[in-house]
Amino acid sequence: MTSEVVEGSADEDVFGGVDSHADTIHVAVISDNGGHLADAEFKTTAAGYAAAMAFLNAHGHVIAIGVEGTSSYGAGFTRAARSAGLDVVEVNRPDRAERRRIGKSDPIDAYAAARAALSGRASSAPKDDTVAGIRALHNAARSAVKARTAALNQITHLLFTAPETIRAKYGQLKGADRTDALARLRPTGDAVHVAVLTALKSLARRVKELTAEHEELTKTLDSEVTAHNPGLRAAYGVGPDTAAQLLVTAGGNPDRMRTEASFAALCGAAPVPASSGRTNRHRLSRGGDRAANAALYRIALVRMSSDPRTRDYVARQAAAGRTKKEIIRLLKRAIAREMFRCLTTTVAVPGIADLRPLRQAKNITLTAAARQFGVWPATISTLERGIRRDDTLAHTYRDWLNAA
CATH class of the missing domain: 3.30.420.40 (ATPase, nucleotide binding domain)
Structure with a gap:
């Protein structure tokens, strides 16, 4: 000392x-x-x-x-x-x-x-210890993804330089088909072929193991996040990874964030002036937690692709002359406001446990229910299991089932 x-x-x-x-x-x-x-x-x-x-x-x-x-x-x-x-x-x-x-x-x-x-x-x-377990699971899941990506990249580059017979057989395969085929390999041939095939088999098996590991970690993470903050997890477009990142950024204790503007700044989603001369505009802050900013970006992309309200909003902003980048900036700021409310207050999540038993009691298939609302059967299935929250669809679906 x-x-x-x-x-x-x-x-x-x-x-x-x-x-x-x-x-x-x-x-x-x-x-x-x-x-x-x-x-x-x-x-x-x-x-x-x-x-x-x-x-x-x-x-x-x-x-x-x-x-x-x-x-x-x-x-x-x-x-x-x-x-x-x-x-x-x-x-x-x-x-x-x-x-x-x-x-x-x-x-x-x-x-x-x-x-x-x-x-x-x-x-x-x-930050308090209430999210320590979520932080540990989130870090482990992210590292599994990074290791899996590294192994997939190694497979791709190995196939670029592999002997022609190997490249012709496996180079055209994509995704899981290529990984499964390489994992089942029985290396034969001369020394070069055996070495390359052995390396490809090892990497493919590593990819499969890391995929299974990531799926198991994500399942556990989803349970932890849902138990810790069901309102956040149930928000549209918020998955286990994005919910975990926002909880880690917030630190688990709401008193760290005094206002929703401070949370937006923490996530790098606060607009700052970016004007010069005749140009009068704003951009998002490039400071804050970039991982939280990326989580808001992913939520915005999900909502832009499948949330009717967001799609209508994007259409209105595009008609007003705003670029896609500017629209995403506005969405991220609005999403940050919503996420702040989920993180700092108790958000009631409407019950959906009655939907599946009610449908089954009426002998209605997922396909028939999906056709009624013009959506995919998987949408109804995820709604019934609580994987995806859509309060408007849930209420309409329940009313239709009761009337059927």
């Missing part, structure tokens, strides 16, 4: 700052007028966290502690400090210009975190 100490009164109000790492945390203490009091390094263990809090309390009454990485390296200290009744706020790392100006070291970053807590620049509550 290293420290630089300036004595302070035990009754003095102080602020703490923490620069977190995998094995250590560096803790700094400043007075309520910004004066440096002390800094020290502690281990990232239960004993180290207890010593760090004792170190902070020894210099006065701790008003708040600014912590870098409250949901990563600083998660352990954040959890311990909040359990001890200390107020923890999340601190973003200093921008590059400031780091170039004052340099970088653990004490410098810790004091910067403390000053951020003192000034109010850092005021966000840290």
Whole structure:
């Protein structure tokens, strides 16, 4: 442990700052007028966290502690400090210009975190543990997709350079047909053919295993997300992945987001001026959580393709002369507003458990029901199972079933 100490009164109000790492945390203490009091390094263990809090309390009454990485390296200290009744706020790392100006070291970053807590620049509550499981499942599912994509790309490039007999046989196959055929291979031929076919077989089996793994993770993730926030999951166009990303971005605790405008800014969906000369326009902010921004984009695409209200809105905006990019910008901002409501309030999800038994009691097939409403049978099936929410269709469908 290293420290630089300036004595302070035990009754003095102080602020703490923490620069977190995998094995250590560096803790700094400043007075309520910004004066440096002390800094020290502690281990990232239960004993180290207890010593760090004792170190902070020894210099006065701790008003708040600014912590870098409250949901990563600083998660352990954040959890311990909040359990001890200390107020923890999340601190973003200093921008590059400031780091170039004052340099970088653990004490410098810790004091910067403390000053951020003192000034109010850092005021966000840290993400709580209620979405820790969702975050873990989401990360695992995304890594499975990335590994699967890498294996598919390797198969494609191997076939580009494979011997002509292999390329002619398997190069024209696409998607699951190619993967299934390669996974069933029995490598034969000369040494080159055997080596290439063995590599292709191994990669194809890897793709199948990762596909099954991703499907299982997505199923579990869907259950967790639905249990945590059924209103969010039931919103039109919101799937397990997008719902999980929005919950991870929000952090599970609504008090992190004061207004829907702040949530839109957090997701990079807040309009900012982009005017110059005779051009008067806005664009979306390029800051914020880009993964959350991508989730809003995917929701917008789903609604543009299959939601009647959204399609009508897009048609009206296109007729008014707006480009597709501008329309998507407007949709993302509107979707961010809706998602904020789902994340911060309890949204009632209309029951649909009666739909399938009611249809079956009337001896009506999925095909007949789908034909009545001009949709695919899969649409009725997903509606009945609660996979896709469409309140208007659900009400109309129930009324039709009761009248049948």
